[in-house]
Amino acid sequence: MEHYSTLAFVLKQEPIKEQDRNYTFYTQKFGKLAILTPGARKIKAKLSGHLELPSLVQIEFAMSYKPRLISALEKFSFPEIKKKQKPLTAAFLMADLADKLSLEKQDDPEIWKLLFNSFYFLEENLNKSPQVVDFIWLYFNAQFLEILGLSPFLEGCTECGRTINNKFFSFEKKGVVCQQHSHKDDWPISNNQKRALNKLFNFSLKQFSDPSCLKEVLEEKKYIEKFLSKFTLVIKSDIINL
Numbered sequence: 001m002e003h004y005s006t007l008a009f010v011l012k013q014e015p016i017k018e019q020d021r022n023y024t025f026y027t028q029k030f031g032k033l034a035i036l037t038p039g040a041r042k043i044k045a046k047l048s049g050h051l052e053l054p055s056l057v058q059i060e061f062a063m064s065y066k067p068r069l070i071s072a073l074e075k076f077s078f079p080e081i082k083k084k085q086k087p088l089t090a091a092f093l094m095a096d097l098a099d100k101l102s103l104e105k106q107d108d109p110e111i112w113k114l115l116f117n118s119f120y121f122l123e124e125n126l127n128k129s130p131q132v133v134d135f136i137w138l139y140f141n142a143q144f145l146e147i148l149g150l151s152p153f154l155e156g157c158t159e160c161g162r163t164i165n166n167k168f169f170s171f172e173k174k175g176v177v178c179q180q181h182s183h184k185d186d187w188p189i190s191n192n193q194k195r196a197l198n199k200l201f202n203f204s205l206k207q208f209s210d211p212s213c214l215k216e217v218l219e220e221k222k223y224i225e226k227f228l229s230k231f232t233l234v235i236k237s238d239i240i241n242l
């Protein structure tokens, strides 16, 4: 049986039978992988504590009908994130989105990079500026959709193309619309909200080390939270109905 080795982030773990566990990883070389850990208790000494979310681990697994875990070596445990509930919740939300929106065994360097950068950004900055906890989840959510090629259209009315006075957002059309082309289900959207969303979808993490940039996004936090949650739901149902 062939053995493989790769760096991986733990996305999820679930017990299957008494001693068996199923881990879902996002791996650097193979993308998302569900890996069976038979008799987790037997190899507990070797594995436990290393596989708690969020963790960066070096895993070795055998590829059979279902991949089986052989070993996991912790590379980084993100101790600051694990100390408090709020950053931990953000990390869980990020892992859950990566789990739900990525396909198994399809490696995507962009998703790997986003997970890597977002977890490290949170770990390194959460004590310096606590508001990054709110920010990182919004950024991760927006960037994940961007990588999938599913970002909202924010430039001109999706119906007529006019670029001014697009004060509504249509979730059905996935873009802004002008008054004339708006329907009753559309959400109002302000210029500041559009600008903040544009930044989340298009800026690199580095650009957010500028506090004014971060502030601009967080001033619209409530709207953006609701917007991304609704937009992601629409995307998920599109994916399911494909």
Ligand SMILES: [Zn+2]
Pocket (backbone or CB within 6 Å): 157, 158, 159, 160, 161, 162, 177, 178, 179, 180, 181
């Ligand atoms: Zn229009």
